[in-house]
Amino acid sequence: MPRFRFAIALALIGAAVCFGSLAPARAAGDDHVLVLGRMSDDPRAHYEQLKPLLDYVVPRMKDVGITEGRILMARDVQQMNSYLRRGRVDWVTETAGTAMRLQERAGAKPLLLTERGGVSRYHGIFFVRRDSGLEKLSDLEGRTVAFQNTASTSAYFAPAVELLDAGQRMEVLLSPMDRPGADSVGYVFARTELNIAVWVHKRLVDAGVVSSLDWDDERRIPPAFRSDFRIIHETPDYPRALEMVRGDLDPKVEARLREVLLQAADDPEASEALRLFFRTTRFMPVDPASQQALEHLRRGVTRVREQIE
Incomplete structure (x- = not known):
């Protein structure tokens, strides 16, 4: 053979x-x-x-x-x-x-x-750049958010529920370079927490969501990035x-x-x-x-x- x-x-x-x-x-x-x-x-x-x-x-x-x-x-x-x-x-x-x-x-x-x-419990954290001017969930209308993947509780399901509860329309985007309509929040999947942090830091997206566990993990949110970030919302614990x-x-x-x-x-x-x-x-x-x-x-x-x- x-x-x-x-x-x-x-x-x-x-x-x-x-x-x-x-x-x-x-x-x-x-x-x-x-x-x-x-x-x-x-x-x-x-x-x-x-x-x-x-x-x-x-x-x-x-x-x-x-x-x-x-x-x-x-x-x-x-x-x-x-x-x-x-x-x-x-x-x-x-x-x-x-x-x-x-x-x-x-x-x-x-x-x-x-x-x-x-x-035993954790939650999702919405974060933005400190210089973005974004302060709350309603400010995300017409902006972009990076989630992790479609199976994530803290970095997809829970934050998506928070946006829906806040009355936001949501629109899936083709890539971080795509833009949503003025009356909706555009979202993309970044796959890893580090990607989410990089995309927010480099202004490819306006906001990112990670779990409270990952927010405190320097391997996922590097200290050099963290000083430029600000939390604008946290989901309930699950x-x-x-x-x-x-x-x-x-x-x-x-x-x-x-x-x-x-x-x-x-x-x-x-x-x-x-x-x-x-x-x-x-x-x-x-x-x-x-x-x-x-x-x-x-x-x-x-x-x-x-x-x-």
């Missing part, structure tokens, strides 16, 4: 092993299997983050009939919605905005709040992340999963698995204040989908 064809064959075999092992189908009679799902553009890396916690959880659920764990990756939220509706995924870990999309479209429900890196389960999961399995995860932070055997699980420090019950914030976000995500996308 020519060297090039041999290399291609090896690559295809490797891909089949990787993706085949990450996405087994749930067959009839698989009630003993707990399936943890994740939306991913890097299945191998995410598998290594998810598997240790799943291996910790499964042996502690034998009393409700769970004896095996599997991981199923989805390429996007639409595919995950399908998995949840069809019962192929039982448990998903996600940020608040995406979690509310899964609740709205697939009937998933919040199981627990997830504290990552010691942080949960940092959530563990979601499908709506028709066996109540006994759901209750035991909640119990195991709540106790994990106090169990030394879970410490490494939690660390790998997106730097999780603990799981917490969904308190009334968080439930209210999530309900507001859920309604807002629906409005964003209907009115500006």
